[in-house]
Amino acid sequence: MDCENCGERKAKITLTEIENNEMRTLNLCTTCATLKGVSAGGGSAPMADLLAHLGGSTGDTLFDEAGEACEYCGTGAGDFRKSGRLGCPQCYAQFDRQLRALLRRVHGSSQHMGKVYVSTAPDADPEQVRLSTLRRRLERAVEIEDFESAADLRDAIHALTEVP
């Protein structure tokens, strides 16, 4: 079916409107639907936003094609500008100055405020790991006054620490 507004493109979206107690259904192409205010996405998707920052005039100075590549994985600034994806965790150290500026533009901040992570050695005693996990969760449960969970967690910690 062709778009009922422009007649040029294929209709992709069905729009139903009610006006003055009358209903009409319009089959529209995405362009006309967008013009009518029903786009298929918006509020700027994160990835599109990032690529705009990278490709725009502001991006030019940040990730210079001629700059060095990541020592660990070989991803260069040019690769990143094209794909919007980094190659490995080390890339964050390699490009840290540029990324800090980019993150401020994209997220409004470059400082992580969320969960703190302390890596436990892969061969750490699983019972100790479980215990520290439970203790962290207990702290949080108490913090948010989720007493039911807190009681369960306390029991679980007891069960692990009590010598049989």
Next chain:
Amino acid sequence: MTDGAAASPPIGTHGLDWLDEEAPDGDIVISSRVRLARNLQGYSFSAQATGEEREALLEKARAATEAAGVLEAVDFWEVSRLDPVDRLLLLERRLVSKELIGKPETGPRRGSGLALSRTRALGMMVNEEDHLRLQTLRGGFQLVAAWRDLDQLDEEVGARLPYAYHQEFGFLTSCPTNVGTGLRASVFIHLPGLVLTRQIRKVLEGMGQLGVTYRGLYGEGSRIVGNLFQISNQTTLGKTEEDLIDQLERLVGRVIGYEKQARAVLLREAPNVLEDKVWRAYGILCHARSLPFEEMMNLLSGVRLGVSLKLLKSPRVDVISRMMIHAQTAHLARAAGRRLDEADADAFRASYVRRALNGAESN
């Protein structure tokens, strides 16, 4: 099917328990989902990693999920060993991303994996864009509860596998749009009232200013079908996980309020038009002999609106949500036990919908 398929547990048709009749705000919000992006130290990100690295990572992830108490009885699949219909089935349930299952021509990349709890509500994708994408899905508007489950899974997995983490930037991700918390929370929401009263643009654009983003039914760049939208947080860095969840929850709460107002306006200003629209939709669904997916979704949107405004007595909204899942092509093909071309699928869909509505009526 490949040789190894026998060793994989069946996907099963169960695991829709999260579609609960009692789900909070279930007449407007279909589901709440939270995902966490995590990567392991010492490996390139999935796109750059070698086949061997991806497979080594898959085995580590398998061991970590099998040991995670919060998953209880966990099923683990190597995606390449799954039947192509099963892969689509998982996509239609929103349990995997398109990226994980790969293009139909090429299939998934080496080492792609999926872990899911028996209820299918909690799990993780392995070797997607990031090494791990932990995820949780709940019926209705339950972001906080969804986050609580996911946080616990993250604690357990993070205690066994060393995450790539940076003092300043937080959890490191392949794409800098996910770095920091790595958290993407979203609700899948039905907004016919706002569409019909033409306020949807104003509401959605207003949200864009407040750090959230929206899209149509099938994710990024997809079109709007059945007045369904997915609303999610736009940024992941500079706020705590709880703040991100809280912010989205409050915003969606407001959208729910606007939607309820719009429905009340429709009932007051145009009751006859509305009632006619709802019953026509119901009538077509009850009698059609061929139903393309999008048409069905648009009609079900009308029925769902009718049920939540009590213009229709049945089916219940959770039954409608179930129909939205089971009437997708891979689900129909699985029920039919054979491949369906488009005309077959439309006919099969129509007969499935007729039966589902009859069943709902006699209950």
